[in-house]
Structures are given as C-alpha cells and as structure tokens.
Amino acid sequence: MNNTSPNFLTSSIGKKFLMGLTGLFLIVFLIVHASINASIFFNDSGTTFNMLADFMANNFILHLIEVVLFIGIAAHVVQAAILTRQNRKARPQKYAVQNSAVSSKWYSRSMGLLGTLLLMFLILHLKNFWVPTKMAVMEGVKDHHTFTHLIDIFSNPIIVVVYLLGLVSLLYHLLHGFQSAFQTFGLNHKKYTPFIKALGFWYSVIIVLLFASMPITIFLGLIK
C-alpha cells in the first residue's frame, strides 16, 4: 500500500506525543524544583535555600534551561488548547444524560480544567516569586533575600489556601498525566504498566505533599 499520510506533528497522535513529552519534561522539572525548595527544611534561616536560589539566578546554563522550560510549558499549554478545541468539535451535540463516572476517573476527563487552574496558579506563582527575583537580577542586585520573601508571602493565609488549591489541581493533573504520557509513548505492558502506574501515583502524592508542606510549615511558623 502507498503511504499517503501527512506530517507526524500535525497528526492527532503526534500532538499527543508532544503533550506527553512536554508533560514528562515538566514532571522532571518538578523534581528539581521540589528538591531545591526542600532545602528550607534544613531550617537554617534560609542559608542553604538562599545559596541555591542565588546559584539558580546567576548561572548562565540554568538561564538557558529556564528558557527551555518556558518553551516546554508554552508548548504544553498551546497544544492542549488546540487539542481541546478539536476534541470539543468532535462532539457538537452533547448527551442529555451522561454517566461517565462508571467508565473513567473524573480527573482523567478534566485535564483541561485542571490544566487551566494550574496555569492560573502558575501565573500567580511566577508573579509571587519569579518576577521579583528577575527584577532584582536585572537591577543588578547580587544578594537576594528569597527566603525572607518566601516567609513574607506565606504568612498570608489567603495565599496559602490558594497555593494549596493549586497543588490539589497539580495532584490530580499528575495522577492522570504521568501514566497517560507512558500510554501515549506506547508503553503499555502487562508487566511494566502496573509499576509505571504505581510510580506515577507515588510521584504525584509525594511531590504535592512536599510542595504543600512548605506554605503550611511556614504559615504555622515552623520554618523560620
């Protein structure tokens, strides 16, 4: 038979592949992010944390990686928007009654919603932390007080609650996204898939708990 297919990246599977790839990249990033943040648990008044933050802010390679990260996030978001639009178009007339709960998990069906919440959270988060740091770098400030800033922000209960809600979105987004990426890459195997699913579950829970413990401990004054 002749091959008559168009470009890989414009195909539905190609797009999904890109979603999975960027998703996995972001999953890896979260590990780095969480590990660095975890340095506040040394409870050394932010010495280690500030050191790492300074290193991050002033390293050229990391700046490059930062650009890649933003491209990754943008690609993930844009691709998701395109796919969601196409998927909506695929069913113009909705069902009067839908009993989806039997056949799939609510969060698997709500990746778009969870993703949008996450995006909003991300913007807030960048505004809280990334923007001030960048401004400082641009103004030529060498010695950042990121830790003090952190304590400041998380002393506001509203922000803590918003962060926790954002993390709940992240939890469910990851619960589906982690194993979904592997399925998209074609990794579904009787032997390994249960392992991937378990890994995805524990990864999501641990990452989110780790992140959540930061605003909570700071708000409760356990980290000084």
Place this chain on the structure above:
Amino acid sequence: MSKIDSKIPEGSIEQKWTKYKASAALVNPSNKRNLEIIVVGSGLAGASAAASLAELGYKVKVFCYQDSARRAHSIAAQGGINAAKNYQNDGDSVYRLFYDTVKGGDYRAREGNVYRLAEVSNSIIDQCVAQGVPLAREYGGMLSNRSFGGTQVQRTFYASGQTGQQLLLGAYSALQRQIGLGTVDMFPRHEMLEVVKIDDKARGIIARDLITGKLERHFGHAVLLCTGGYGNVFYLSTNAMGCNVTAAWKAHKKGAFFANPCFTQIHPTCIPVSGDHQSKLTLMSESLRNDGRIWVPKKQGDTRKGNEIPEEERDYYLERRYQAFGNLVPRDVASRAAKERCDEGYGVGASKLAVFLDFKDAIGRFGKSQAKKLNIENPTDKQLKEFGKQVVEEKYGNLFSMYEQITDENPYEVPMRIYPAVHYTMGGLWVDYNLMTTVPGLYCLGEANFSDHGANRLGASALMQGLADGYFVIPYTIGAYLAKEIAVKPIPTTHEAFVAAENEAQAQITKFFAIKGSKSVDHFHKRLGKIMWEKCGMARNEKGLKEAIQEIRQLRDEFWKDLRVTGKADEMNPELEKASRVADFLELGELMCMDALNRSESCGGHFRLESQTEDGEALRKDDEFSYVAAWENKGNCTYEMHKEELVFDVVHPSSRSYK
C-alpha cells in the same frame, strides 16, 4: 428433455474441476476493465466474490442492506470452517471431506459440486491465513483443529467461538482494500428490489436507498446474488432480523428456478424460546457437543433442576441411540431426537420444550488432566472443579457468558437448556456447476443457492461453501460467460427494461401504503412463522402441509387487505422494508410447503412422518426422490416443478447410519 442442465463437466470426479479450469474461456485484462458486475449481499460469498473479481480487474458494485459490509450475518457463525488439510494426521483427505458432505447431505447433493468444494477447501484456509485472519493455533505455532458433527476426523479450523466473524472480516478487509483502490463501488443501506432482464439476460437491478427511499437503477453485465438464506420465513430463527429472501424471490419471479425450498436446517443447540415477545433465537455453537453431553430426565414431567437430578435418573439419549457418533451425530438427527423426547413428555424447563446440555463430566475430566499437568497430587474436589471450569472457559467462555446473559442461569453450575431452532436453508435458487441460475448472467452464491449441502448441511460447511463460491469458483466460472459479453457496451439505465422494473418496484411500494389496514408487518410475520414452524418444521406430514398451504394463502390475502405501513416511501422506513420482505416470505412459505408435500420421503432436514423406519429414523426413498426439485414461477403463485436427476457415480447412496 429437461429444461435444466447442471453442466457438470465430463470426466472422473477428481478431474472435473481441473479440466474445467484448464478449458474455460477467459477474458483478457483490457476487456475486464469494461465489464461491470453487480454483487448483491456482502457476507462471506458476496464480499469474497466482489473482492476477488475486482482483483481480477472487473468493475464491481456491491449492495447490502446493513450500514457496512462487515455486518452481514455470516459474522454470527460461531464454530468453524472445514478443510481437508489433514494437519492432524487422522486420515483426512479431499475424498473423505467430499464423502462426508455427500453422506451428511443425505445423498441429495451433486457429486461434482461437492467434490469441487472439498478440493478448494484447503485454498480457503491458505487465503484466510494470508489475509491475517487470526485462526486458533497450537503452542508450536501451527493451526489448531476441532471436530464437528457428522465426521470422525478433526478438520474444523476455528477462531474461538467467532470463526464466522473472523472469516467475514478477512473477506471484508479484502473488499475494503478494493474499495480504497476504487475498483469496487460500495452501496451500503441499499436493498435490491428487482432484477432487470434485457433479452433474457440479467443486466442490472433496481435498488432502494434505505436512507432516502429513492429507487435507483444499476447496470451490470452480470448480477451475483449472495443474499443468504430464507430462515426468517419462520419468524423465529437464528438469522439476523434483516435476513430475507427478497433478492432471490424477485429473481425467482423473473425466471430463476427455486430448488428444494423445503430443505431447511433446524439446529439442535439453541437457547429455548422464553416468551411471546421473542424476536430471534440464539445459537449455541455445535462445537459444544464436543464436550457437552445431551440428556433428559428418565422420568416424564420431571421438574427438578438439572443439577439436582442424580446420574442414574438421566437418559443420555443420543449416546444411547447412536453409539458410534453419540453427541456428535449430524444436526438433523440431533434435532429430531430432541423433539422426539420433548414430544414424549421428557422436556425440561418452564416450556417443557428443552433438553439439557451438560458440562459436568467435561469439567470433571478437564479438571483431572489440568491437575496432572500442574503436578498437583490428590487435588480436592473443589480444585478439580475450578481447574475444569478454567479449561471449559478457555474453550467456550464466550458462549457460556452469552448463555448466562440471555437466560440468567450459570451454565458452569446448572446444565444448559437447549432446543432446536431454524438455522440454515439448504434450498435456494437453482444453479448449475457455474453457479448460474436459469437466468443467463444471473448467478447465485453461498447460502442463497440450493448449493452443495443436499438435504442437510454438516457443521462448519457453510463458511466453507460461501468462501469457496466467492474466492475460488465464481472468478473462473463467470469468465466463461463474460467472455461472450465483451462486445456488450454498458446499457444506459434509461432503457425501457430498467424503467419497467423500477415501475414494478414502485408499484409494490405504492400498494403497501394504499392498504391502510390495521395490522403491523410483524403481526403477519409472526403468524406466518407459527404456521411454518408447526406444519413445515422439524416433522411434516401430508395433512399438515395441505393445511399450511391453505392457511398461508388466507394469511396472504389478509396481509394485502389489512396491512398497515406507517410513514412515507421517501424516507428511512423500516416498516416498509419489513413489509416488502414479509410479502415475499408469504409466497415462499407456500412454495416450501408445496415442495415438502411433493417430497414424500424423509431425507436430511426434511422429515416426513409418513416415511420413517420402525425405530423412528428417517427413511429415504432413492428410487422416487433422487432428484433436485427446481420450481419455476408461473406467475400468480403458481409453480411448475422441474427435476434434475442426481447421479451418484462415486458415492453410492446407502442408508445413513450414525449408530
């Protein structure tokens, strides 16, 4: 001189087909491009024929009433397909398959056709495997076989309980490939309503687009009817709801003879009727008889549950009566034996019209061998049962769950209840060795023709015949006809014959709507079915058949006076579709009874109460009835019978014994 000539080639039985192929006229490739062939029906025969003919270069149009060729009812065949591969080294051969089929058909089939069928059977398996049909395999990677009724070798190839589905999807994929290549035009949701004849030759059809209701004219240098059997004349059968005789019947009315209409197969293992609401019957594959044992209680009117009746109070009547074949006797024999027991009052279940099919022994046997395989010494009874169930589930799981779904009973615990049901029709349009009907250029393939099964079809032979006709017979035989047609230019469908045929179809539709009666189509169909089942079913006699003929005539009159068809003609209208089908069944039913009345012998699926041995076995009368009864339609429901004498040069008819 008979009006019909079977055109069986001369020569020894082994040489007929070989010689035919070597000497048949051919059409050269450039001419094939200009020849158009219409295929009606897309089951095993239709899809395989259409694909094969398109591969050869003909221009093909395919019509089916379903929304896809893949939905044709061949898909529901469960058990398997026979072939004389002798992969099991158990002494099988083309000759033995031929012999079993002629004998199984109770010596009412043509030797020449049956031998050809056995010959090409092996190529079918090769073809299907090459197409990617996932037939069952052994651990060594080789194809697996099982045994079926009426044979003593293992020659049945299968794909779990879905053999028909897999084979049809194979033929369907070949067809889809041709559609993709543009050599086949597919017309789903179309129903053929008339054959168009020009100068006595079939030149096209009138089809109704079932979505828009529009009548369409289609030209073809030849027309192939591959439209399946007419079992739905009984209303309740294992056929799909849409299966019908319309294409064949319209052809019959245009001059194609209808052969042996009374030869219908009643399948022994179906799920019994549960109430008046019943719309169809579900078959449990014959393969279940490999491991299941059939019995009834020794006591009449026993109301205990199957599993509560002790061993010594059970009558394994098939094993008792037929020691050599036991539960694996041919279908007609098994069906009649079940009816006999139920008529005598030994039936089980609420309706008392059922016998038990029991897997208790099989579960025990499998359990032991499985325990041995797993090296478990002294297994507990519970373990044995569990192992046995696992093996049974692997072999028949889908059938068991289907049974449970319908009856709400667990067949692993309680024996299944089964009863015979109409399943297959051996009769059909008369065709010669070329598969051509008495109308030149009009062919008939698969179950729709009167075919190779004589008076009874053996299990796993229908799939074989459908695919043999489509893949390996018609591509050769149609060339012999079309070679003489190469000068014929496509005839415009404005030709008066097309106009006349369309008018006829239109007139019938108009007539339906004009009746404005009070009864639905189903009402008449159910009543027809009841007459047919009671008087032209598993056992027939002169009195009943004569009554049936009268009753059908009355019913037909009533139908044309009191039918109500709702809706309009120019829209999707299933009531109209059903009306047109039942109108034809109401005529066919009468002819079936006439044929059954004429054939005052018992043979295969046709059992005349007047013709039986002392111990109740079928009594054939070879001196009087060794012929094919081919009925010519003389108009206004009158018929003339023509005889095609059957000649048995190789297999000499003997009394069929499975004892």
Place this chain on the structure above:
Amino acid sequence: MSGNMNLTLKIWRQNSGKEEGQLITYPVKDISPDMSFLEMFDVLNEQLVSKNENPIVFDHDCREGICGMCSMVINGRAHGPKSAITTCQLHMRSFKDGDTIVVEPWRAQAFPVIKDLTVDRTAFERIQSKGGFVSVNTGTAQDANCIPIPKDDADASFNAAACIGCGACVATCKNASAMLFVAAKVSQFALLPQGRIEAAARVKNMVAQMDAEGFGSCTNTGACEVECPKGISLENIARMNREYLAANCKD
C-alpha cells in the same frame, strides 16, 4: 413469565440529519424482565404502529451481540448499564419497575444522525479502506502452516480482531475519539507476520484518515475500554502509538 414492569422511556427522535431532534417521553407497560432491550423497543414500536404513529428507527440486526449494528446510549452509557455486552444483549432484568430510561444515539461529529437513533458510521469504512487489510490477492497464498505463529501472538491478534466496529468507543469517549477502533485493526495485523510487511504504511494511512474524519484525539481516560462490548484493551492503543512513532521515525 409475563410482563410486570412499567417504565418511562425518553427517546431521541430526529426526523433526519437536517432537522433538529428532541427527547420524547413514552410510557411502556407490562414489560417482562426476560425481554431483551430491543424486544422492549419492538413492543413500543408495535404500540406506535397501532396508534398510526411512526415507529422509532434504530439500528439492529443479529441480536446476538456480534454484528455491531445496534448502537444506543442508554442512561448515559453506550450499550446500557452492563459492561461487555451490546445493546441487543441487554435484558430488561437489568432495570427496575418504574425506572425512567433515557435513550440517545451515538453522538459524534463523525457519526451524523440519519434518523432517530440511527447514525452514519461510514467513517469507519473509509478508515478501514485506507489500510485495514493485508494486500494479498485471492489465490496467491502459500500453505497456511508455512508461517508458524506463536500462540500468544495469534491470541493477542484475535483479541484485537474481536472488535465488532459498533462505535461504542467513539460514543463513550469524551473526545469522540476512534482510537480504540483503529488501534484494534492496526494491532490485529501488527501482531502477525503477514501484517508486518505493510505495518508502517497501514498505521500512517489509517491514522491520517481517522483524523480527517473529525474524530477527537485520545486523552487516555480509558472509558472506551470499559464500555467496549468486546473488551478490546487499551494496550492496542499503546501498540498503535508505538507503531505510529516507529513508522514516522523510519521515513
């Protein structure tokens, strides 16, 4: 057992693809629990005919769960409340006296409604004709046992080939994606040596046609696998993704 259930049905009626449709309420009485769901529809249609109304048009044929013709979304689930069966295999004992049952057609842009509960599924046909086959002409095959095929592969291929093309996967999927259907066909052939020869072109062509038909994409919710009457596994979708990636890497 005679009928002893009274039900309220809300059924989608739509005269044609060009007209708007709506849910219409019909009461039905004396329904036996032993009836199949479609036999219950027969009873209702018989009532409608007796009142000189147009009966409800719905696709059905074999009524034994193999032809793939029947296609109803019943109370929000494709083929109704039970798993691993088709609409025609559903029996009324799955419902209770007094229940309200909402019946809708498959809904997808690629499956336009023809009339009432009947939809046009020829998109599947077009996908199939792009590569759902092995290009082998009749008569060219070698002996069937020439290529031994490991039983596990043959079984896995069979399990994929068990798809009946009903479209419940599309009807169920929140994105109306046809991935399970296409993946089943791709897998059937990808698992067999006969199918390997054209595997790359097959998967690319079939996916391209699938996209062109306007089906949504797969977001791995797994709903299709749960509602599939033949239990076609998600593994097949993974296999198709794999095949698709590999095929595209080859170019």
